Amino acid sequence: MVINYNMIVMQKDIHPKYYPNARIQCACGNAFTIGSTKEFIEIEICSKCHPFYTGKEKIIDTLGQVQKFRKRLVRKEEMKKKRKK
Ligand SMILES: [Zn+2]
Numbered sequence: 001m002v003i004n005y006n007m008i009v010m011q012k013d014i015h016p017k018y019y020p021n022a023r024i025q026c027a028c029g030n031a032f033t034i035g036s037t038k039e040f041i042e043i044e045i046c047s048k049c050h051p052f053y054t055g056k057e058k059i060i061d062t063l064g065q066v067q068k069f070r071k072r073l074v075r076k077e078e079m080k081k082k083r084k085k
Contacts, residue, residue: 022036028049034041 016037017039018035018037019039020035021033022039022041023031024034024036024041024043024046025031026046026049027042027044028046030046030048032046
């Protein structure tokens with residue numbers, strides 16, 4: 001059997017890169033690592049903030065809204081800095 005090197009390379013590309021220490025960032029601020037094919041994953045809820053685990057009632061915001069809010073905060077801080085100058 002003739003070994004086709006190109007075929008080996010192509011098969012290698014089919015498999016996604018595996019990250020044994022992929023970073024998971026939750027909308028609540030909790031971060032942890034997990035084995036995944038994605039290097040960085042953003043989630044809306046985790047075991048630390050889910051009401052089922054915490055036993056507390058909590059407003060569950062979607063990640064997009066949280067990000068928008070954070071962006072707004074950053075913009076406010078930048079405006080404050082500019083004013084000082
Ligand atoms: Zn969380």
